[in-house]
Amino acid sequence: MLNIALIGCGRIGRMHAEIVRAYPRSRLACVHDVHAAAAEAVRGDSDTALAESPEAIFADPAIDAVIVASVTATHADYIEAAVAAGKPVLCEKPIDLDFARVKACEAAIAGTDVPVQIGFNRRFDPGHRALRDALAAGEIGKLVQLIVTSRDPSPPGRDYLLGAGGMIRDMTIHDFDLARFMLGEDEPVEVWATGAPLIDPDLxxxxxxxxxxxxxxxxxxxxxxxxxxxxxxxxxxxxxEAMGSAGMLQSANRTEHGLLRFGATATAAQTPYLNFFIERYREAFALQLEAFVDLVTGQGAEVPVFDDGLRALALAEAAYRALASGRSEPVTV
Amino acid sequence: MLNIALIGCGRIGRMHAEIVRAYPRSRLACVHDVHAAAAEAVRGDSDTALAESPEAIFADPAIDAVIVASVTATHADYIEAAVAAGKPVLCEKPIDLDFARVKACEAAIAGTDVPVQIGFNRRFDPGHRALRDALAAGEIGKLVQLIVTSRDPSPPGRDYLLGAGGMIRDMTIHDFDLARFMLGEDEPVEVWATGAPLIDPDLxxxxxxxxxxxxxxxxxxxxxxxxxxxxxxxxxxxxxEAMGSAGMLQSANRTEHGLLRFGATATAAQTPYLNFFIERYREAFALQLEAFVDLVTGQGAEVPVFDDGLRALALAEAAYRALASGRSEPVTV
Amino acid sequence: MLNIALIGCGRIGRMHAEIVRAYPRSRLACVHDVHAAAAEAVRGDSDTALAESPEAIFADPAIDAVIVASVTATHADYIEAAVAAGKPVLCEKPIDLDFARVKACEAAIAGTDVPVQIGFNRRFDPGHRALRDALAAGEIGKLVQLIVTSRDPSPPGRDYLLGAGGMIRDMTIHDFDLARFMLGEDEPVEVWATGAPLIDPDLxxxxxxxxxxxxxxxxxxxxxxxxxxxxxxxxxxxxxEAMGSAGMLQSANRTEHGLLRFGATATAAQTPYLNFFIERYREAFALQLEAFVDLVTGQGAEVPVFDDGLRALALAEAAYRALASGRSEPVTV
Amino acid sequence: MLNIALIGCGRIGRMHAEIVRAYPRSRLACVHDVHAAAAEAVRGDSDTALAESPEAIFADPAIDAVIVASVTATHADYIEAAVAAGKPVLCEKPIDLDFARVKACEAAIAGTDVPVQIGFNRRFDPGHRALRDALAAGEIGKLVQLIVTSRDPSPPGRDYLLGAGGMIRDMTIHDFDLARFMLGEDEPVEVWATGAPLIDPDLxxxxxxxxxxxxxxxxxxxxxxxxxxxxxxxxxxxxxEAMGSAGMLQSANRTEHGLLRFGATATAAQTPYLNFFIERYREAFALQLEAFVDLVTGQGAEVPVFDDGLRALALAEAAYRALASGRSEPVTV
Structure with a gap:
């Protein structure tokens, strides 16, 4: 039973709390949030403790591992602190919005063997994972084209947007990682991008x-x-969608259930797709935790690590340069 | 080039006329209808002749083959006349609504080698045919269950119904034949049925x-x-739907085109299914003619013959007995 | 927090144990199985107690409700005991293989207000439930035809079969109930059936x-x-599949994930369907427990009750009579 | 009855010949090919005449309209000759591989009211057309993203490739046009491209x-x-795929028939997609001719005209510049 501490009790932190509690091999030992009320809400009437500070968590010998789900600006600090304290950490993406800070963090933790896993949950989605496995098994021969479609159901509020570092750092970051996951050893070397506020021109x-x-x-x-x-x-x-020399694979959307409607204007109509990431990637988040527990307990697990977080951000940086220059930009790590 | 005469220029006759004209190996030599205007409409400004009577068609040495699309009550007579005249005939289903008349017709044409093809067009539908071929090739092992769904888009008028001999003789007859086509040598020996006027209780x-x-x-x-x-x-x-010991096959519905709609209440919604048999089975009707031409020209073709028409009707008779008795009824041919 | 006792720790009992433990509003207080090792395996190193006997469970004031997942022959006894002890019970189907025993049980518990829920889990499947709700909302007008397809992935062993009371009592019982769930107030009054050992003729x-x-x-x-x-x-x-006067609804099969394969012989191929009921109906089992907890805690819930278990069995009885007689048999409750 | 002459009797010319003959409002009056045998094969034993030269066709008062399906290098010449002779022309794409030649042709025919239709057949595909109509009707609000996938089943031979002007002029030209068709008045102003010989590195x-x-x-x-x-x-x-502010539309692939296979490794597997354009766009080619006949007979038709051919090529030119420069290139017409 792994004793896990959670830092950050917002929407995604609450989801991590539920998953840690539901998983038989982990226990939510304590939680912390800068807003005490948020942490208390997660504790509820459970036996989870409230930690006074992140520092208290890192110092607590009873804590086996830490999940970081606090605001992005704190991620690099907590990764460094966790590694210094020898505590394995599962940190939400992105590591930081500032690439230089990420490089500094990389330097700070260089040489550690403390596990650092980045929260690229989509790698654990059963459909995406099955696609990657089929690719790796050579089922479609040589991969030639890869298309990742990622569209949120509805835009976040203006407040969120102002702190998110731009859509490509905030949202596309997942797709950069998912693409790298599919590509295996073959890293993107060049990025081109176009973007515009087409839905809400006020942006x-x-x-x-x-x-x-x-x-x-x-x-x-x-x-x-x-x-x-x-x-x-x-x-x-x-x-x-992965197109290869010998076939094609698609990891398709999922609906809540299998109801199909047939009427005068539409046939075989499915229900709308699962909203939102907490519903769509519920299984992925649970499998992500399972992999983290495997990693921490030394059973080995294929997980996205610090370098993956850094490389996804490097692709976002190149995309922003391309947006500005109108040309393909090389990827610099 | 096969010179074909058409008897009956109603809705289905007009469709046969178009198909015969569009097919490079056949020519619509002449047409007849008890309503001269209907025959004239089919002729239009083409070089198709108008025949004064069915008898004139059967007597005309320039006619190679006959398609019978007149009212059901005339089918058996025209089959007998065609066989007597040595003219291959493609006759619309059913042979007759009266099973005794069908048996008499069978006796009358016994021993002939003049080709008699019954218009069970669905056997030629590419999807149904592919299912049958996969079945015959053993793709799903032993067949154990077969389900045929056949629902018309909207009910015919009362006039049609009064002359059609009952839904099971008129509409289900196609499904009896399609089932026999799928079953191969293994004939149904027992029939049970339930039916009611659920959509229009006035029936x-x-x-x-x-x-x-x-x-x-x-x-x-x-x-x-x-x-x-x-x-x-x-x-x-x-x-x-064919269920077997080693797999399942379905011949699915078809839409006019591949447009899919995704919106707030429905995703991947297809357009409504093709209406009606002339649209849905357009290809089947054309392939039916191709098989008829092959048959007449001695090239061999697997087509539904007189005996198939008789056996489909025998199943309808057993179904009506079952409706009356509430029990499984044996099939008598 | 509802303290639940579980009687029966076989395959389905173990699944109930997991669900009770994962659900935040319930606690697996104690378990019993005639094979002590099975009960111990479910206990593991948890704080669940081992009950020496079903009687001990029914007598224990700390137990709020009971789940019965023992062999069928014990169901009616445990229902009676639970009701006598005032303990709400969720009992696996069928109530008994002997209709007379079910009627006796009905008499024994007549007049009770102790909740008795029968484990017709499929009613809680989100797809089937959405279909029922759409039906009830009049989305397809008047229901005219209902088709329930239920095929197990592979046959059970001979031992299971010898004790299961026949496929129609054991397996079809779920479909009888599902049909009744869809039909609402409109009960089946007549049943006809055909059956044969087509896959394994040795049966x-x-x-x-x-x-x-x-x-x-x-x-x-x-x-x-x-x-x-x-x-x-x-x-x-x-x-x-529910066919109505104004449309059609289907609750379709579900796959483990959304991978589609496109190759030289097949396109858009999905993965095989979820095996078996524990996987396919995982959500349904969890929602079934949620409804049971609602029911027990007086919050109201629409659940299958004793009478539903009895009526499903009455349909199975009529089906067996029909198998023997070859005719439609009236349903006797 | 429109008397149509066909220049070019290769694969696509033969297809045009069949379509002209099958369409009730058109007649294949005469054909020409630089290889006399090809023209003779199209004539067969029909009443179609053989024209000695394109010039003879343009000079023949009995010819109402011309279809040009000869090699690309002749297209612009024949368009100019047809316009000069006052003969409406349906010319296969592209107008020419050399943009300057296309501009010269544009100048040569400036001011004419002789109909010139370019063979962008995909505009007539029922699925693509229905998507365009739904877009134009505002069904998905504002269009924001459009994705056109176009992959040939297998690569052409080296000989073909050497004369085709490059994949983007030869194959993508259709997609440029299809995109413009969907966009309506809103023309692409900037193009970026990446390309590589990934399937056959020898290219x-x-x-x-x-x-x-x-x-x-x-x-x-x-x-x-x-x-x-x-x-x-x-x-x-x-x-x-068209993504809008209020929904999404997809024009999906089509299979030859509706057979679905269900087995141990795949479920609901469709058959491979229709090969190749003659099969997939059969209906589109027929509807293209229908529109051409409407256009020629003054009944009005929405068809791709010379300017559409020029603009599609201008997009290909910009794409080639982008391939070379690595940056977005403006579109110059």
Missing amino acids: RKIDEVDCAMIVMRTAPGRQVMLNNARQAPYGYDQRV | RKIDEVDCAMIVMRTAPGRQVMLNNARQAPYGYDQRV | RKIDEVDCAMIVMRTAPGRQVMLNNARQAPYGYDQRV | RKIDEVDCAMIVMRTAPGRQVMLNNARQAPYGYDQRV
Whole structure:
């Protein structure tokens, strides 16, 4: 039974708390949030303790591992603190919005063997994972084209947007990682991007986009397209398509249940797609925790690590340079 | 180039005329209808001749083959006349509504080698045919259950119903034949049926049903279910499902085109199914003619013959006996 | 927090144990099995107690409710004991294989207000439930035909079969209940059935069938078809189709994830269906428990009750009479 | 009855011949090919005449209209000759591989009211057309993203490639036009492209690619992605996806028939997609001719005209500039 501490009790922190509690091999030992009320709400009438500070958590010998779900600006600090304290950490993405800070964090933890897992939950989605496994098994021969579609059901509020570092750092970051997961050893070396506030033109005032198409090339020329929108009226749209020399694979959208409707204007109509990431990736989040527990308990697990967080951000940086220059930009790590 | 005469220029006759004209190996040499205007409309400004009578057609040495699309009551007479005249005939189903008349016709043409093909067009539908071929190739092992769904888009008028001989002789007849086509050598030996006027309760006044479920058993116990309705608001519903010891096959519905709609209440919604048999089975009707031409020109073709028409009607008779008795009734040919 | 006792720690009992533990409003207080090792395995190192006997459970004031997952022959006894002890009970189906015993149990508990819920878990499947809700909301007008397909992935062992009371009492019982759930107030009044050992002909020696088609009629003539097989090589096949005067609804099969494969011989190929009921109906079992907890805590819940268990069995009895007589048999409750 | 002459009797010419003959409002009056045997094969034993030269066709007062399906290098000449002779022309794409030649042709026919239709057949595909109509009707609100997938089943031979002007001029040209068709008045103003010989690396020797991703932007920022491959092992892949502010539309692939297979490794598997354009776009080619006949007979028809051919080529030119420069290139017409 792994004693896990949770830092950050917002929407995604609450979800982590539920998952840790439901998983037989983990226990939610304590929680912390800068807003004490949020931490207390997560504790409820359970036996979870309230930690006075992150420092208290890192210092507590009873804590086996830490999940960081606090605001992005704190991620790098907590990763460094966790590693210094020898506590394995599962940290939400992104590591930081500032690439230099991420590089500094990388330097600070260099050489550690304390496990650092980044919260790229989509790698654990059974459909995406099955696609990756089929790819790796050579089921479609050589991969030539990869298309990742990722559209949120509805745009976040203006407050969120102002602190999120831009759609491509905030939202596309998942797709950069998912693409890298599918590509295996073959890293994107060049990025091109276009983006605009097409759904909410007012976003122009804060220099933000809500629709983007991003194309990447790997060294041998494989083509990757990421396709984002902040609003999909039919639900959270999450698809991966891998085209190969011997076949094609798609990881398709999922509905809540299997009801199909047949009427005068539509046949075999499915229900709207699962909203939102907590529903769509529920299984993925649970499998992510399972992998973290495996990692921490030394059973080995294939998980996204610090370097994956850094490389996804490097792709976002290149995409922003491409948005500004209008040309393909090399990826610098 | 086969010179074909057409008797009967109603809705289905007009469709046959178009198909004969569009097919490079056949020519619509002449047409006849008891309503001269209907025949003239089919002729139009083409070089098709008008025949004064069916007799004139059967006597005309320039006619290579005859398609009979006149009213049901004339079918058996024209089959007998065609055979007597040595003219191959493609006759619309059913042969007759009166089983005794069909048996008499059978006796009258016994021993002939003049080709007599019955218009069970669905055997030529590419999906149904592919299902049959996969079955015959052993793709799903032993067949154990067969389900044929056949629902018309909207009910015919009262006039039609009064002359059609009852839904099970008029509409289900196609499904009896399709089931036999799928079963191969293994004939249904027992039929049970339930039916009621569920969509239009007024049909009770003319002792007619508009929804039916019919279950048949073959000698080794294979189970066949036919499932009919005179009204399907989402379009013409035509499906076959074959369950086997090693897999399942379905011949699914078809839409006019591939548009899918995704919105707030429905995703991946297809358009309504093709209405009606002329649209849904367009390809089947064309392939039916191709087979008829092959048959007439001695190239061999697997087509439904007189005996198939008789056996489909025998199943309808057993179904009506079962409706009356409430029990499984043996099939008598 | 509801303290629940579990009687019976076989495959389905273990699943109930997991669900009770994972649900925040319930606690697995104690377990019992005639095989002590099975109960101990469920206890593991948890704080669940081992009960020496069912009687000890019924007598324990700390137990709020009981789940019965022991062998069928004990169900009616435990229901009676639970009711006598004032303990709400969720009992697996069927109540008993002997209809007379079920009637005796009905008499024994007559007049009680102790909640008795029968484990017809499929009523809680989100797809089936959404279909029922759409039906009840009049989305497809008047229901005219209902088709329930239920095929197990692979046949049970001979030992199981010898004690299961026949496929129609053991397996179809779920479909009888599901049909009744969809029909609402309109009860089937007549049943006809055909069945045979088509997959494993050896079953004839134990007078058992492995494929069946059962057709039921309600008083106003609605038509219901149940379609069963003990083996479906493509996975657990669980579908409901409801045909109405204004549209059609289908509750379709579910796959483990959304991977689609496209290759030289197949396109858009899904993965095999979820095997078996524990996987396919995982959500349904959890929602069933949620409803039970609601029921016990007086919050109201729409659940299958004793009378539903009795009526499903009455339909099975009529089906067996129909198998023997070859005719439609009236339903006697 | 429109008397149509056909110039060019290769694969696509033969298809046009069949369509002209099958269409009741047109007659294949005469044919010409530089290879007399090809023209004779099309004539067969029909009443179609053989024309000695294109000039003879343009001079023949009995010819109402001309279809040009000869090699690309002749297209502009024949368009000019047809216009000069006052003969309406349906010319296969592209107008020419050399943009300057296309501009010269434009100048040569400036001011004419002789109908010139370019063979962008995909505009007439019922699925693509229904998508366009739904878009135009505002069904998905404002269009924000458009994705056109176009993958040929297998690569053409080296000879074909050497004369085809590059994949983006030869194959993507259709997708440029299809995108413009969907966009309506809103023209792409900027193009970016990546391409590589990923399937057949040997193509590098002839400076050719076989996989490409092309992204375009319209003035208000709408995003368009074209996605091409010369080989799709699962069949001819032809899809359009339109994402809007209020919904999404997809024009999906089509199979030959509706057979679905269910087995131990795959469920609901469709058959491979229709191969190749003659099969997939059969209906589109027929509807294209119908529109041409409407246009010629003054009944009005919405067809792709010379300017559409020119603008599609201008997009290809910009794409090639982008391939070379690595940056977005403006579109110059």
